[in-house]
Structure formats: structure tokens, C-alpha cells
Amino acid sequence: MSDPIPSADPLDDLRALIRGAPGPDRGAVAAARARDAELTKPAGSLGRLEEIVEWLAAWQGRTPPAIHHPLVAVFAANHGVAERGVSAYPASVTKQMVANFAAGGAAINQICIAEDISLKVFELALDVPTPDITVADAFDRTGFVATVAFGMEAISGGIDLLCLGEMGIANTTVAAAVHYALYGGSAEDWVGRGTGVDDEGLARKRAAVEAAVARLDGERDGLEVLRHVGGREIAAMAGAILAARHQRIPVIVDGYVTTAAAAALHAIDPHAIDHCLFSHLSVEPGHRRVLERLGVKPLLDLGLRLGEGTGAALAAGIVKSAVRIHAGMATFSSAGVSERGVH
Numbered sequence: 001m002s003d004p005i006p007s008a009d010p011l012d013d014l015r016a017l018i019r020g021a022p023g024p025d026r027g028a029v030a031a032a033r034a035r036d037a038e039l040t041k042p043a044g045s046l047g048r049l050e051e052i053v054e055w056l057a058a059w060q061g062r063t064p065p066a067i068h069h070p071l072v073a074v075f076a077a078n079h080g081v082a083e084r085g086v087s088a089y090p091a092s093v094t095k096q097m098v099a100n101f102a103a104g105g106a107a108i109n110q111i112c113i114a115e116d117i118s119l120k121v122f123e124l125a126l127d128v129p130t131p132d133i134t135v136a137d138a139f140d141r142t143g144f145v146a147t148v149a150f151g152m153e154a155i156s157g158g159i160d161l162l163c164l165g166e167m168g169i170a171n172t173t174v175a176a177a178v179h180y181a182l183y184g185g186s187a188e189d190w191v192g193r194g195t196g197v198d199d200e201g202l203a204r205k206r207a208a209v210e211a212a213v214a215r216l217d218g219e220r221d222g223l224e225v226l227r228h229v230g231g232r233e234i235a236a237m238a239g240a241i242l243a244a245r246h247q248r249i250p251v252i253v254d255g256y257v258t259t260a261a262a263a264a265l266h267a268i269d270p271h272a273i274d275h276c277l278f279s280h281l282s283v284e285p286g287h288r289r290v291l292e293r294l295g296v297k298p299l300l301d302l303g304l305r306l307g308e309g310t311g312a313a314l315a316a317g318i319v320k321s322a323v324r325i326h327a328g329m330a331t332f333s334s335a336g337v338s339e340r341g342v343h
Contacts, residue, residue, distance in 0.1 A: 010145040011223050014242075018268045021245040024058035024275075031063035038331040048299065049322040052277070056323065059250040059275040060160065064327040067320050070117045070161040072108060072309045073154060073240060074101065077124040077232035080132035081212070082170035086205040088195040091169045095126050098167065101308075108165060108308040115317040117163065122154050124232035133177060133229045134211040144227040144235060151239025155249065162244050163252045163279075163316050164261070165309020166233045169195070172284060173205050175260040177212040177229040179290050182220055182267055187213070190286035192256075194305075222267030230260070237261035245275050252319065254312040255282040255304065259290055266294055277319070280304055280311035 032054050037043065044050065056065035076098050082091040100106045101121045112119045124147065130138040139147065155162055168174075172194035180190045187209040193202055212229045219225060226235050238261040244251045253262050253276050265272040273294070280300040281287060291298060299315045332338070 010141060011227070014145065014148060014223055015268055017242060017246070018265055018272050021242070021269075021272060022248070023271070025061040026058070028057040028061055028063045029054050032057040032065070032326070035064065035331075036326065038333070039326070039329045040332055040335050040337050041329070046322075046325065049318070049325060052319055052322040053326045055277060056250055056319070059248055061248050065323055066327070067161050067323050069157075069159045070163065070316055070320070071155070071157075071159040072112055072117055072119045072163040072165055072313050072316075074108065074119070074121045074165040074167055074309050075124060075151065075154075075233035075236045075240075076121060076126065076167040077171070078126050078129035078168060079170040079174055079231050080129045081134060081173055081208055082129070083132065084134065084204055084208050085201060086173045086194075086197070086208050087170045088197050088201065089169050091129065094167055094169050098123055098126065101167075106308060107306060107310050108313060111310055111313040115313055115320070117313055117316055120154075121167075122150075122236065124150070124236060130231055133174065134208050137228045138174075138230050139227045139235070141227065144223075147232050147235040148239035148242070151236030152243035154236065155240050155243055155247070159249060161252065161316060161319065162240065162249050163254070163309050163312035164237050164240060164258045165254045165312055166237065166257050166307055168231060168233050168257075171231055171233060171257045173208055174229065174231045174234065175257040176205075176286060177209045178225055178234065178260040179263060179286055180209055181213045181216050181225045181229060182222065182263055183290070183293055189289060192284040192286060194284070220267065222264035225267070226264045230264070233257070234261045234264075238264055241265060241273065241276065245272070249275075251276045252312040252315050253278050254309050255280065255307055256284040256287040256290075257307060258312070259287065259294075263290055263294060277315065279315035282311075
């Protein structure tokens with residue numbers, strides 16, 4: 001059989017990859033559930049930890065699931081809209097923070113050390129911000145697809161759990177525009193203070209999001225929304241989520257900005273993010289709204305709003321504990337414990 005002829009529109013090829021992604025391994029889920037029933041504890045007593053094990057088994061396609069090579073992947077980019085005063089920090093801070101990551105001085109470095117997780121930072125043309133989304137598209141079609149493809153290629157190397165993070169001054173503005181475009185309402189519903197803007201900065205931020213989304217004229221296709229008002233880090237994270245699905249790698253999503261990448265895929269196919277665990281509830285007011293739209297429940301609520309993958313890495317520690325419990329805990333028969341005695 002000959003290879004299929006590529007679509008004239010490269011975004012159609014991406015849509016086909018999204019809609020053609022493999023589903024869960026239900027046999028692995030059944031096996032995980034059967035083992036859980038034999039462990040020395042009352043049924044259901046570990047709550048979401050038991051659900052996490054089934055989720056991992058479903059998307060790794062093995063029982064017991066295992067985590068040997070987890071990775072936090074942080075994608076960093078700059079945005080032309082930053083020039084509109086929508087952030088408390090200048091765009092130069094993105095590059096400075098990338099250098100801080102490399103030096104081991106950021107919060108995410110410390111969490112990765114504590115949780116024994118590898119960290120990679122991917123810079124996306126920091127010296128060439130995407131255009132100001134209030135007046136121009138973030139990408140042309142070729143550039144958008146290339147950025148998604150970069151994210152897809154970034155997760156090679158045998159990892160078995162992917163934690164996504166980001167860095168980019170003004171990217172909460174961009175994420176708010178993505179969510180507003182996808183779900184409607186008003187800019188106020190989706191725009192928060194991000195890095196800590198004052199009231200005047202918040203007003204500028206809302207105005208920028210309003211102007212950016214007005215250019216879309218009602219467009220709600222997830223990929224087109226990202227192409228028009230997204231950013232390089234968000235497009236790359238969407239690619240990473242998609243590639244992880246095809247490689248059977250479970251994904252932990254970080255906060256508000258990272259969720260924008262997942263939301264764009266979900267808009268194409270609601271099952272496209274079934275392999276994703278949402279790590280935490282950000283204090284950005286729009287985050288709760290988008291998680292509700294996606295029908296997902298975050299694992300943690302710690303008042304985080306830093307980004308960098310910090311929430312995802314913390315959640316990965318819990319996931320690793322769930323896997324360890326499932327694999328290492330004794331069964332009733334091996335421990336000589338009466339089942340009736342623990343129920």
C-alpha cells in the first residue's frame with residue numbers, strides 16, 4: 001500500500017494525528033485493578049492514588065506501570081504583546097530565567113532534585129518574539145506547524161512520564177486569549193494578574209486580549225486559535241502532548257499557560273488529552289474555568305502561579321509514590337493477612 005498523500009493544508013495533517021491517536025490499553029487497566037484488589041488495604045482506601053495507577057497503566061500499556069525516566073520539559077518563548085505593558089516584568093527576563101534554569105537556581109531545579117526528575121529547557125527563538133497578537137497572527141501556517149513539530153521531537157529519548165512547563169513573559173496574556181477564543185465569555189473571565197500587574201497593567205492586559213480575539217471573528221478551531229493568538233511555547237507543548245500520546249507516554253500538565261496547549265487539542269478532539277493528568281489549580285482566575293470546561297480535576301491546590309512546570313513536578317512526586325505503592329505493597333496471600341480483617 002502506498003503512503004497517504006499529505007494534505008494541502010498542513011494543519012489538516014495535524015488534525016488527523018490528533019483524531020487518530022491511540023486509545024487506552026484497557027487490558028492493562030483491568031490487570032492493575034485486579035492487583036489492587038489483592039493489596040493489603042481496604043478497597044478504595046487510597047483514593048486518587050488508585051486512579052492514578054490505572055491512568056498510568058492505561059497510557060503506558062503495561063502492568064504494573066513504572067516510572068524510570070520522568071522528564072520535566074520547560075519550553076521558553078517571548079511574545080510581542082509584552083510591549084503593551086501587560087506584564088510586571090520586561091521580556092528580557094525570559095532569557096535571564098532560562099540562564100537561571102541552566103545554572104540550577106530556579107524553583108523547578110530544586111523540585112526536580114527533590115523528586116529525582118530530569119529537567120530539559122527548550123528555547124524557542126527568544127531574540128525573535130512572535131508578533132503582537134493584538135494586530136497580527138502569532139504564526140504563519142508553515143511556522144506554526146514547524147513549532148508544533150519541534151515540540152513533538154523534543155520528547156525523544158525513552159522517557160516514561162512527561163511533565164510540561166513553560167517560561168515566557170506575557171504568556172498568561174497569550175493563554176488568556178487562547179481560552180477566551182475557545183470558550184467565549186468576556187476577557188475579564190480569563191485575564192488575571194499573572195506576574196503581579198497592578199490595576200493599570202490588568203486593564204492593559206484585558207484590552208490586549210479583547211483586541212487579539214476580536215481579530216479571530218469567532219474562529220474556535222483549536223489549531224487556528226493557537227496559530228492566530230498563541231505563542232511558540234504553547235504550540236510546542238501542544239506538539240509534545242500529541243507526540244506523547246502516540247508514544248504511550250503519560251503527561252502531567254502544569255498550570256494556566258500549559259493548560260492552553262491541552263485545551264487547543266481538546267477543541268479538536270475531546271479525547272485528545274485523556275492521557276493527561278492536570279497537576280494543580282492555579283490562582284489565575286481563568287484556570288478553574290478552563291479545567292471545568294475540560295471536565296478534569298486537578299490533583300493539587302497549593303496557590304501556585306509560578307509556571308516553570310513546578311506544579312507538574314510536584315504532582316509527579318505523588319504519581320511516583322502511587323506507582324511504588326502499587327508495585328511494592330504486599331498482597332493478602334503473600335503477607336498472610338486475612339482479607340476480611342482489613343475491610
